[in-house]
Amino acid sequence: MKNKSLLSVLVAGGIIMAGCGNTEDTKKEEKPATEQAQQTAAVDLTTELSAYQQFALEQMDHFLLDTEKFVNLFKAGDIEGAKAAYAPARMYFERSEPIAESFGDLDPRIDGRLADIEEEGKGKEEWTGYHKLEYALWVENTTKGYEAVADQLLADAKELHALVQTVEVTPDLMITGAVDLLNEVSTSKITGEEEIYSHTDLYDFKANIEGAEKIFEILRPKLEAKDKELVVALDEKFKAVDDLLALHATADGGYISYEDLTEENTKALAAAVNQLGEPLSQMGIILE
Amino acid sequence: MTTSNDEKWINKKISRRDMLKLTGMGVAGIAIGASGFGGVMKAMGYDMFEPVADSITAKNKVNFYGKHQSGINTPVQKHIYFASLTVLVTSKEELQELFKKWTPLVVRLMNGELMVDLTTNTRVPTGDTGEAEGLDASNLSITVGVGPSLFDKLGMAHLKPAELADLPHFPKDQLQKEYTGGDLCIQACADDPQVAFHAVRNLVRAASGKVEIKWSQAGFNSFPAEGGTPRNLFAFKDGTVNPSIKDEQDLNKVVWVDKGWLKGGSYLVARKIQMHLETWDRTSLKDQEATFGRYRDSGAPFGKTKEFDDFDVEAKDSKGEYIMPDTSHVHLARKSGARILRRSYSYASGVMSNTGAHDAGLLFISFQKDPAQFTTVQNSLGRMDKMNEYITHRGSAVFACFPGVQKGSYLGEALFNAL
Numbered sequence: 024m025k026n027k028s029l030l031s032v033l034v035a036g037g038i039i040m041a042g043c044g045n046t047e048d049t050k051k052e053e054k055p056a057t058e059q060a061q062q063t064a065a066v067d068l069t070t071e072l073s074a075y076q077q078f079a080l081e082q083m084d085h086f087l088l089d090t091e092k093f094v095n096l097f098k099a100g101d102i103e104g105a106k107a108a109y110a111p112a113r114m115y116f117e118r119s120e121p122i123a124e125s126f127g128d129l130d131p132r133i134d135g136r137l138a139d140i141e142e143e144g145k146g147k148e149e150w151t152g153y154h155k156l157e158y159a160l161w162v163e164n165t166t167k168g169y170e171a172v173a174d175q176l177l178a179d180a181k182e183l184h185a186l187v188q189t190v191e192v193t194p195d196l197m198i199t200g201a202v203d204l205l206n207e208v209s210t211s212k213i214t215g216e217e218e219i220y221s222h223t224d225l226y227d228f229k230a231n232i233e234g235a236e237k238i239f240e241i242l243r244p245k246l247e248a249k250d251k252e253l254v255v256a257l258d259e260k261f262k263a264v265d266d267l268l269a270l271h272a273t274a275d276g277g278y279i280s281y282e283d284l285t286e287e288n289t290k291a292l293a294a295a296v297n298q299l300g301e302p303l304s305q306m307g308i309i310l311e
Numbered sequence: 312m313t314t315s316n317d318e319k320w321i322n323k324k325i326s327r328r329d330m331l332k333l334t335g336m337g338v339a340g341i342a343i344g345a346s347g348f349g350g351v352m353k354a355m356g357y358d359m360f361e362p363v364a365d366s367i368t369a370k371n372k373v374n375f376y377g378k379h380q381s382g383i384n385t386p387v388q389k390h391i392y393f394a395s396l397t398v399l400v401t402s403k404e405e406l407q408e409l410f411k412k413w414t415p416l417v418v419r420l421m422n423g424e425l426m427v428d429l430t431t432n433t434r435v436p437t438g439d440t441g442e443a444e445g446l447d448a449s450n451l452s453i454t455v456g457v458g459p460s461l462f463d464k465l466g467m468a469h470l471k472p473a474e475l476a477d478l479p480h481f482p483k484d485q486l487q488k489e490y491t492g493g494d495l496c497i498q499a500c501a502d503d504p505q506v507a508f509h510a511v512r513n514l515v516r517a518a519s520g521k522v523e524i525k526w527s528q529a530g531f532n533s534f535p536a537e538g539g540t541p542r543n544l545f546a547f548k549d550g551t552v553n554p555s556i557k558d559e560q561d562l563n564k565v566v567w568v569d570k571g572w573l574k575g576g577s578y579l580v581a582r583k584i585q586m587h588l589e590t591w592d593r594t595s596l597k598d599q600e601a602t603f604g605r606y607r608d609s610g611a612p613f614g615k616t617k618e619f620d621d622f623d624v625e626a627k628d629s630k631g632e633y634i635m636p637d638t639s640h641v642h643l644a645r646k647s648g649a650r651i652l653r654r655s656y657s658y659a660s661g662v663m664s665n666t667g668a669h670d671a672g673l674l675f676i677s678f679q680k681d682p683a684q685f686t687t688v689q690n691s692l693g694r695m696d697k698m699n700e701y702i703t704h705r706g707s708a709v710f711a712c713f714p715g716v717q718k719g720s721y722l723g724e725a726l727f728n729a730l
Binding site for chain 2: 195198256260294297298301304305306307308310311
């Protein structure tokens with residue numbers, strides 16, 4: 024999760040990136056940058072943007088339904104049932120994270136970890152959302168006393184679902200979002216810091232990768248036209264990550280606990296994600 | 312300082328304009344280094360394998376082209392970033408392509424230029440990671456070598472020189488897997504730590520999916536204002552008996568390989584040696600000096616007054632005792648009779664998580680025409696060396712560093728020609 028709204032970062036992004044370019048050429052680039060903006064406007068991504076919006080809305084529909092199911096099990100005191108429903112429900116959120124996390128306040132309410140809350144100078148009592156219920160289920164082994172948190176989670180999921188209907192998907196949101204999903208994997212999932220009680224990090228990992236892959240699939244025709252080799256590289260690197268993840272899948276379609284991964288396993292996964300990240304970060308060429 | 316920066320801008324602008332002229336393209340383009348871009352770059356008229364010349368205007372510049380690679384008989388710089396790499400490529404052809412790709416990039420880095428970055432598209436990452444912007448070449452040298460494991464991995468075992476083998480186990484070695492071995496190495500030395508790191512970072516990034524870092528170590532050397540031999544973290548002068556890097560004849564005897572595809576190259580031995588500073592610091596000066604066999608202040612061998620005074624290890628005093636104790640580091644090293652070119656750097660990398668002691672020591676690096684020279688010295692030190700009480704060898708690797716490159720050629724060409 025991120026503290027800032029991705030959208031607000033993206034709005035400022037253009038200016039910041041220009042400032043970070045090669046200083047020697049900043050002046051020279053001022054004019055081309057303007058031209059480039061015009062060119063960008065000329066690239067027609069209408070089909071791709073609406074396809075992604077469609078995807079995100081579907082994910083959010085499922086997220087709301089599965090969150091409702093999870094909350095109902097939780098409130099019924101069905102600890103095992105709630106545990107089983109926890110990770111799969113979260114995957115819808117993780118898959119569409121570029122959009123789901125763009126509402127600054129809602130993201131930490133739904134997906135905040137205790138460490139994130141404490142970082143903001145808040146205490147345990149202000150902590151809400153999935154990870155607090157994760158704590159209840161896996162550490163306290165109870166649902167009692169957490170009913171209000173469960174109610175709040177469902178209310179927040181509904182609010183998110185409503186807000187997402189109004190999101191305008193931009194090319195930057197898609198392209199930055201794909202890399203951002205990978206960065207989420209590299210910084211918190213691969214270290215087991217996302218699901219510190221349930222250790223279901225590999226579910227989030229898989230969902231983040233699927234979210235990035237979806238963006239790639241939608242942009243594939245445009246990328247093909249611009250650079251066939253990049254598409255070949257991306258196909259190869261996505262497959263490498265997916266194949267590695269498949270080694271840790273369980274018979275029921277889930278994944279083994281993060282705690283059962285060896286250091287060699289996590290290192291191999293991290294390397295595969297980094298190797299995917301390099302070509303993935305080049306998808307912006309279609310906006311040129 | 313401003314002046315030098317201004318000049319730098321001018322130089323860079325010229326080189327960039329030249330490059331644009333050379334490649335016959337406008338400002339549009341693609342960052343080099345990312346996978347899958349060869350096609351677009353070729354289509355746009357940019358050839359990533361185009362040779363790059365050593366700059367004649369760059370400040371503090373070490374030349375890339377020559378009989379030998381830089382970073383061996385180059386005056387020792389203040390900083391190192393050493394990386395041992397694992398190859399991910401599975402064929403000799405891919406490895407050859409990587410060296411061809413790296414060669415012009417290495418020249419650019421040593422010229423103090425940015426990696427190729429012709430794009431103005433801010434929606435993709437820049438070709439250069441950028442942290443060396445505004446810094447000059449800082450005497451950057453880059454030395455590339457191949458390890459024994461590479462040859463078996465890529466089906467080139469018949470070309471592995473007999474000398475290129477993992478070092479034997481030495482008494483008191485405590486080698487850790489995470490600091491040992493490697494298929495390739497990049498030794499980047501510079502007078503600026505960020506320039507050295509930037510070089511390794513960008514070369515590895517340009518080889519994404521082809522190599523990964525197995526282990527790496529940063530290190531530093533500090534030179535007294537009036538010149539002279541730098542001191543290690545035990546405060547003793549380190550490298551006094553080194554052969555002169557200006558004496559090519561002597562280097563032919565000690566450093567340069569004279570046969571096969573490695574002719575003109577050299578073997579690099581790297582040892583990560585932890586120095587137990589806490590125990591050293593509670594050792595009396597007398598015992599410290601007896602450990603080395605030299606006086607700390609002057610660096611002179613026992614019984615002499617000046618650092619470079621020659622000495623006889625067998626000399627004894629009136630009581631019949633060795634003047635230079637026979638358990639001292641210098642006594643044992645000299646007695647081995649073997650010579651090597653040392654190019655070591657100190658490191659301080661935080662604290663050991665298990666003991667809270669300084670995680671500090673020496674990234675020992677030596678060049679020799681045969682790793683056996685190092686083995687002879689190390690065997691002579693053996694269990695006898697009084698220094699063992701204060702050090703632990705944690706990492707070890709040996710690499711065959713390619714001969715120098717002529718313009719139009721590439722790193723390791725002789726190896727691939729021998730295939």
